[in-house]
Amino acid sequence: MKEVRLNNGVMMPAVGFGAFQIPENETERVINDALEVGYRMFDTASAYFNEEQVGNAIRHSRLKREEVFITTKLWVQDYEYNDALRAFDKSMKLLGLDYLDLYLLHKPYGNYYAAWRAAEKLYQEGRIRAIGVTSFSNERLQDLFLHNEVKPSVNQLETHPFFQQQSANAFLQQEGIQHEAWSPFAEGQNDIFNNPVLKAIARQHEKTVGNVILNWLNRRNIVVIPKTIRKERMIENWNSFDFTLTDEEMKLIAGLDTGKSPIYDDMDLATTKHLSTYKIHE
Ligand code: NAP
Numbered sequence: 259m260k261e262v263r264l265n266n267g268v269m270m271p272a273v274g275f276g277a278f279q280i281p282e283n284e285t286e287r288v289i290n291d292a293l294e295v296g297y298r299m300f301d302t303a304s305a306y307f308n309e310e311q312v313g314n315a316i317r318h319s320r321l322k323r324e325e326v327f328i329t330t331k332l333w334v335q336d337y338e339y340n341d342a343l344r345a346f347d348k349s350m351k352l353l354g355l356d357y358l359d360l361y362l363l364h365k366p367y368g369n370y371y372a373a374w375r376a377a378e379k380l381y382q383e384g385r386i387r388a389i390g391v392t393s394f395s396n397e398r399l400q401d402l403f404l405h406n407e408v409k410p411s412v413n414q415l416e417t418h419p420f421f422q423q424q425s426a427n428a429f430l431q432q433e434g435i436q437h438e439a440w441s442p443f444a445e446g447q448n449d450i451f452n453n454p455v456l457k458a459i460a461r462q463h464e465k466t467v468g469n470v471i472l473n474w475l476n477r478r479n480i481v482v483i484p485k486t487i488r489k490e491r492m493i494e495n496w497n498s499f500d501f502t503l504t505d506e507e508m509k510l511i512a513g514l515d516t517g518k519s520p521i522y523d524d525m526d527l528a529t530t531k532h533l534s535t536y537k538i539h540e
Pocket of ligand 1: 275276277278279392414439440441442443444483484485488491495
């Protein structure tokens with residue numbers, strides 16, 4: 259499977275597996291199925307409340323530590339410096355790992371400068387191989403790296419055919435920061451799997467709409483972490499990279515961009531307030 263080289267030289271799989279919104283009692287089975295299919299990169303978060311189950315499945319797989327790439331995220335509630343260090347230790351304990359591949363600041367709110375400095379310290383101590391952010395606008399991201407030591411390696415952004423993140427993608431490329439897509443299927447919004455343009459392209463290649471979306475993101479050098487609880491869809495999504503979209507098809511998909519999220523707007527005041535004050539622990 260293709261890998262990308264991060265700005266600190268670390269190799270990251272271009273295709274991984276998202277662990278958001280999986281029922282707690284199913285997580286181990288789901289991750290185990292994904293490992294069997296071939297996925298080696300897993301994206302979780304303290305706010306997903308399933309780090310322990312993800313860690314258990316990886317441990318039971320008996321794969322060598324260096325054969326898997328694990329991402330987890332720090333929640334906004336823990337963005338003060340010492341809280342961030344404590345939250346990292348808690349995540350590592352739940353995951354059962356002695357080092358982490360990628361640690362992300364989960365949202366661009368609150369004291370993310372203090373959180374970043376804690377992540378930098380953990381990175382410099384060798385406890386994390388790469389650090390990054392999610393859902394940071396170009397402006398916030400630039401400000402963060404201009405006023406700190408370590409440049410983020412990754413920005414994980416909502417990215418799919420309806421919200422293509424063209425300007426973020428251009429900025430990230432220019433700055434050497436890896437673009438990773440969250441919700442590559444828009445969480446199914448706007449009836450994405452029945453979109454006529456995507457369906458016609460899928461038919462042309464005897465593939466599925468899911469295949470077309472993941473192939474298109476991969477073609478734009480965007481790392482993908484699709485989520486599914488069904489093994490047959492894990493296999494389907496894994497098999498998205500054995501065909502080439504034509505330039506004409508790339509243009510047709512480009513035409514689906516609405517420039518905004520069908521899920522939620524990270525900069526909307528009510529959303530910002532809700533997420534900024536959402537607590538994941540006492
Ligand atoms: P997603 O991957 O865009 O979509 C998941 C949905 O698509 C589920 O309903 C799944 O259903 C369905 N699905 C998956 N493969 C399919 C296929 N081949 N055909 C038809 N339906 C299919 O949504 P997501 O889970 O929100 O995003 C992926 C990952 O990104 C997350 O798991 C998480 O790791 C990360 N994420 C990060 C953030 C952030 O703030 N940084 C936010 C959201 C997500 P079934 O499960 O029933 O198959």
